[in-house]
Amino acid sequence: MNDYQFEINLSSTKKQKPAFDQLVFGRNFTDHMFVMDYTEGRGWHDPRIIPYQPLQLDPSAMVFHYGQSVFEGLKAYLTEDQEVLMFRPYKNMERLNRSNNRLCIPAIDEELAVQALRQLISVDHDWVPNEEGTSLYIRPFIISTEPYLGVAASHQYQFIIIMSPVGAYYKEGINPVKIAVQSEYVRAVKGGTGNAKTGGNYASSLKAQEVAEKSGYSQVLWLDGKENKYVEEVGSMNIFFKINGEIVTPELNGSILEGVTRNSVIELIKHWEIPLSERKVSIDEIYEAHKNGQLEEAFGTGTAAVISPIGEFFWNDEKLVINNGETGEISRKLYDTLTGIQKGKLEDKFGWIVKVDEEKAVTSAI
Amino acid sequence: MNDYQFEINLSSTKKQKPAFDQLVFGRNFTDHMFVMDYTEGRGWHDPRIIPYQPLQLDPSAMVFHYGQSVFEGLKAYLTEDQEVLMFRPYKNMERLNRSNNRLCIPAIDEELAVQALRQLISVDHDWVPNEEGTSLYIRPFIISTEPYLGVAASHQYQFIIIMSPVGAYYKEGINPVKIAVQSEYVRAVKGGTGNAKTGGNYASSLKAQEVAEKSGYSQVLWLDGKENKYVEEVGSMNIFFKINGEIVTPELNGSILEGVTRNSVIELIKHWEIPLSERKVSIDEIYEAHKNGQLEEAFGTGTAAVISPIGEFFWNDEKLVINNGETGEISRKLYDTLTGIQKGKLEDKFGWIVKVDEEKAVTSAI
Ligand SMILES: Cc1ncc(COP(=O)(O)O)c(C=O)c1O
Ligand SMILES: Cc1ncc(COP(=O)(O)O)c(C=O)c1O
Numbered sequence: 001m002n003d004y005q006f007e008i009n010l011s012s013t014k015k016q017k018p019a020f021d022q023l024v025f026g027r028n029f030t031d032h033m034f035v036m037d038y039t040e041g042r043g044w045h046d047p048r049i050i051p052y053q054p055l056q057l058d059p060s061a062m063v064f065h066y067g068q069s070v071f072e073g074l075k076a077y078l079t080e081d082q083e084v085l086m087f088r089p090y091k092n093m094e095r096l097n098r099s100n101n102r103l104c105i106p107a108i109d110e111e112l113a114v115q116a117l118r119q120l121i122s123v124d125h126d127w128v129p130n131e132e133g134t135s136l137y138i139r140p141f142i143i144s145t146e147p148y149l150g151v152a153a154s155h156q157y158q159f160i161i162i163m164s165p166v167g168a169y170y171k172e173g174i175n176p177v178k179i180a181v182q183s184e185y186v187r188a189v190k191g192g193t194g195n196a197k198t199g200g201n202y203a204s205s206l207k208a209q210e211v212a213e214k215s216g217y218s219q220v221l222w223l224d225g226k227e228n229k230y231v232e233e234v235g236s237m238n239i240f241f242k243i244n245g246e247i248v249t250p251e252l253n254g255s256i257l258e259g260v261t262r263n264s265v266i267e268l269i270k271h272w273e274i275p276l277s278e279r280k281v282s283i284d285e286i287y288e289a290h291k292n293g294q295l296e297e298a299f300g301t302g303t304a305a306v307i308s309p310i311g312e313f314f315w316n317d318e319k320l321v322i323n324n325g326e327t328g329e330i331s332r333k334l335y336d337t338l339t340g341i342q343k344g345k346l347e348d349k350f351g352w353i354v355k356v357d358e359e360k361a362v363t364s365a366i
Numbered sequence: 367m368n369d370y371q372f373e374i375n376l377s378s379t380k381k382q383k384p385a386f387d388q389l390v391f392g393r394n395f396t397d398h399m400f401v402m403d404y405t406e407g408r409g410w411h412d413p414r415i416i417p418y419q420p421l422q423l424d425p426s427a428m429v430f431h432y433g434q435s436v437f438e439g440l441k442a443y444l445t446e447d448q449e450v451l452m453f454r455p456y457k458n459m460e461r462l463n464r465s466n467n468r469l470c471i472p473a474i475d476e477e478l479a480v481q482a483l484r485q486l487i488s489v490d491h492d493w494v495p496n497e498e499g500t501s502l503y504i505r506p507f508i509i510s511t512e513p514y515l516g517v518a519a520s521h522q523y524q525f526i527i528i529m530s531p532v533g534a535y536y537k538e539g540i541n542p543v544k545i546a547v548q549s550e551y552v553r554a555v556k557g558g559t560g561n562a563k564t565g566g567n568y569a570s571s572l573k574a575q576e577v578a579e580k581s582g583y584s585q586v587l588w589l590d591g592k593e594n595k596y597v598e599e600v601g602s603m604n605i606f607f608k609i610n611g612e613i614v615t616p617e618l619n620g621s622i623l624e625g626v627t628r629n630s631v632i633e634l635i636k637h638w639e640i641p642l643s644e645r646k647v648s649i650d651e652i653y654e655a656h657k658n659g660q661l662e663e664a665f666g667t668g669t670a671a672v673i674s675p676i677g678e679f680f681w682n683d684e685k686l687v688i689n690n691g692e693t694g695e696i697s698r699k700l701y702d703t704l705t706g707i708q709k710g711k712l713e714d715k716f717g718w719i720v721k722v723d724e725e726k727a728v729t730s731a732i
Contacts, residue, residue, distance in 0.1 A: 064437075162426060226591070
């Protein structure tokens with residue numbers, strides 16, 4: 001089953017684990033990490049699992065200057081039978097390679113990356129939390145490491161995977177968030193890097209986020225960079241609306257990130273035979289739908305929060321309250337279904353789950 | 367003159383210097399670096415000069431994931447009297463703070479930064495090369511260092527200055543470069559980060575650069591992200607045209623970087639009483655001007671190359687050759703004047719030069 005062999009160098013000491021019932025997002029890291037190097041000529045080489053430790057980089061390492069970096073985010077879950085399940089890891093590695101292509105970073109072997117995940121999770125198995133709403137957040141990323149000042153693609157990279165036991169991403173949890181529509185700052189534009197998962201997109205989003213937070217909004221709704229008219233994403237999530245019984249989500253247009261959760265939600269909606277359309281959605285349409293009482297639900301989708309219901313939009317000095325600021329029926333059903341599949345409580349009809357320990361899985365099925 | 371005192375920890379060994387007559391750009395670094403830390407509550411603190419050394423950063427340090435980083439580039443020159451001159455360093459530190467603002471990074475003390483430069487250059491004085499066309503390239507930069515996964519502004523940063531003795535940035539030197547007009551990929555858009563000097567802008571530019579190079583063009587001419595119509599920049603330089611006797615450059619519009627060289631060129635052109643206009647310039651206008659024989663010169667401006675004449679544009683499957691592919695009169699005059707002032711050979715009428723060692727300067731003037 002697994003032709004990939006990695007050198008494993010186990011940590012001699014183990015860190016103190018945080019209390020799994022009080023986890024915050026992204027602050028605690030497991031005992032080990034995966035690292036693989038790229039140098040021109042040799043390609044990707046030396047995949048290895050080593051103790052979690054600082055990176056040593058020359059101050060001229062290109063990532064510090066020219067932002068050539070990509071990353072992914074996915075989760076693993078502990079089932080009641082103590083099995084560890086990953087949710088659609090191949091999708092993330094595919095997207096990592098699409099991001100790599102846009103950022104001129106050499107492609108990785110996607111199968112190797114999933115096997116690396118598997119082995120790393122096995123090594124740090126006791127870091128997968130089991131409390132309600134918790135999971136092991138996995139962060140694969142690639143940075144350009146060549147020591148060189150000059151605008152060009154790097155000739156050296158590191159591919160690294162770190163892992164963090166996490167609780168809810170938004171302090172609101174599954175409770176609806178309030179969103180400010182952003183029309184001054186732009187997250188991405190066609191021809192830019194909006195559909196790649198690269199640091200610059202997030203750096204450029206901070207200012208609008210700061211402005212929104214100052215007015216008491218927790219996230220930003222991004223409009224397209226060309227016309228400032230079409231809805232693109234919300235915070236770092238994809239966005240869905242329920243308008244007059246139909247689920248509507250912005251079509252992939254080159255500046256929207258192709259979310260794994262978005263894709264899974266679309267498959268579920270289709271499976272449930274609820275009308276769905278992927279198309280351009282203008283902010284005016286949303287405003288009109290709200291005015292006519294047809295904007296029934298709105299929610300963001302992403303690995304971190306899974307489903308994040310939207311209770312209110314702030315646009316043009318007006319507050320548009322959705323579904324009385326409460327979690328809608330579809331949002332709730334999607335959340336329960338997705339987290340149910342992820343935790344192994346519901347049947348995995350779509351083949352989304354990859355078990356970390358396949359052997360054990362087979363044994364227990366006999 | 368200098369109220370800033372930095373802790374200085376000198377390197378016990380000195381690196382072997384490269385041959386100053388064979389310098390390439392951005393590959394060799396001096397013996398020391400400047401570092402200052404930021405933590406919330408304490409603000410910027412512990413400014414110090416230390417031996418050039420690797421940075422140690424947690425793999426979750428935010429810069430690796432969310433690209434929150436800014437940088438600057440400026441140069442110092444050795445005069446025939448062995449004095450070291452910096453070119454408009456305050457302008458760079460002002461711009462660094464504008465970039466900081468856009469990227470939600472806490473402002474630095476600009477005077478402190480210039481004094482840091484001064485002391486760092488003094489310490490590594492013998493790294494300033496004196497051969498024709500060489501200089502000491504200075505790279506101040508700020509990176510977000512907080513170990514945290516989550517899209518938010520970091521609460522910890524490092525401000526670092528490293529220096530590199532350099533030769534010509536483009537292998538063409540002052541010889542004209544060939545430029546491909548880019549209409550698929552976009553560098554920046556209004557509302558984005560185009561007018562900030564942050565890594566993401568450069569990362570996103572690599573793909574177009576790669577495409578251009580494959581067709582034998584050394585740089586890309588960027589059009590605006592909204593209409594794909596107006597000229598913005600060339601490679602990582604600002605762009606100027608001479609059309610029918612008038613110098614024309616795209617106006618600052620929020621997506622163009624405000625170059626220090628651009629500003630200096632504008633001051634020189636005004637001083638020479640040559641007609642100048644800062645305005646929108648469409649690629650169609652350039653095409654028409656060329657067809658009518660009125661496109662007399664085109665050149666890029668930037669710290670690295672100072673003036674980089676453009677010999678040819680490739681657009682819509684057509685080659686537009688400018689001034690027979692030769693360096694134009696204004697390009698040459700600007701290059702000679704700017705480098706003359708920078709090297710202390712021409713009078714500094716505009717107050718652009720800051721001497722590294724003011725005391726010595728005063729003494730030698732008596
Ligand atoms: C900008 C952006 N959009 C959307 C998403 C949602 O993607 P996914 O469902 O794969 O997590 C993410 C993050 O993960 C994101 O960063
Ligand atoms: C994108 C971009 N435009 C223009 C410039 C020119 O600016 P300056 O003249 O200050 O070097 C630079 C670089 O330095 C740049 O990176």
